[in-house]
Amino acid sequence: MAIREVFMPALSSTMTEGKIVSWQKAPGEKVEKGEIVVVVESDKADMDVETFYAGFLATIIVQAGESATVGSAIAYVAETEAEIEIAKQQALGKSQPAATASAPAPAAIATPAMPVAQAATSLRSDRPVVSPRARKLAKEYGVSVETLHGSGPNGRITAEDVSAAAGKPPVATIQSVPATPVVAAVIPAAPVAPSAPSLPVNVPSAQVVPFNTLQAAVNRNMIASLSIPTFRVGYTIETNNLDKLYKQVKSKGVTMTALLAKAVAITLAKHPTVNASYSDAGVSHPGSINIAVAVAMPDGGLITPVLQGADKLDLYSLSRMWKDLVDRARIKQLQPQEYSSGTFTISNLGMLGVDRFDAILPPGTGAILAVGASHPQVVASEEGTFAIRRQMQVNMTADHRVIYGAEAANFLKDLALLIQTDAQSLTL
16 A cells, blocks of 8 residues: 655756646546656646556646646555545645644555656557647547557657547647736826825736746746856858858748758867867767757747757758747647757847847857848958848857857858858758
8 A cells, every 4th residue: 555646757957847737637536557647837848747656646736737846746646545535634734734743643654755757758659649739639529549640759649630630620829838827916006196186097007927937947047147158259141142042942841040050060060169068077079969949939938949960961851850840849849858959059030130139148058149130231342342242140159168269250250151152062
């Protein structure tokens, strides 16, 4: 006989707390080993969490919509039905003052330091992996997920798979997380002078919108960045050849993001220090070139999907990978390694018309490149002639503990040379 606590799991290396999206089981229901019992919102994704043990979900401590720190108890699982009431009393006792020494011991004791839940991130041979949104739609449409073949990573069944099986239109616009409640803070009206006429005064109330989990994670990273000794270096790059190439390959599904990522990855292969990062033991050189690209999320905050091994992939594969990453990022279905394994970051606000800006260095990386818009400019030659050339401004923020000014300058010089004179090589 045993009663075990279900702990909030650490679904990523940066996760400090998680938010309960939904419970897949109700108190009193039987659970099997490996069955998904709860969906947790980590820093940047929704993850299915399954049990290690069979038994009964005795009681829920942290309800859907509430948050808990990593390692804290969120529910109790009882091995037998007879222990459910005992588990409820244990959960209630956690919120009460400590019992006196004369208090009787409970009939069953929760096993300490016993992990009960884990993230369901890999394909299991005995049952399909189903996204929370897909599971909900399957119940609504009356579709059996056991008969479906998932189109997601590792065969994961997505909401789109369920919709297709049910003959329903795609549901990409449905959000997987309930809207964060708005808390109103009322500002008191200013006092009225005695001589003022006695008229009603309508003062609009202010609204305080709590940070969602993703925004809170971004905030923590930005604060951590303040402790890094960074410097910035800029460069003007002519983009005529890059723009010409983009017009040639755009119809084949290639994006400007993929072109920039490919150019940066090729240049990083020649400058491994710019792809490195700081560690307490020294400079950490990763085994691959993984380009993270900042993407704004519809409900606030940003995420950095990662193009892993970008220097080894052809341009078309890179573009397909990027589309898949962005699509899944916006419905919060990325796996942790798909947004936390970047070795170099690109932030492109040029697509929004921004001329130039400085980016904040993400912790754990050595550099980030801020890309501005490409505009036609009047350029003078050494011979005194003038011509119209398209140019863009790029600014790199680098960790000075790893990268020095000369290395950063040489990297940008080679990146500019590739884009200006050999852009066609990006298709090879």
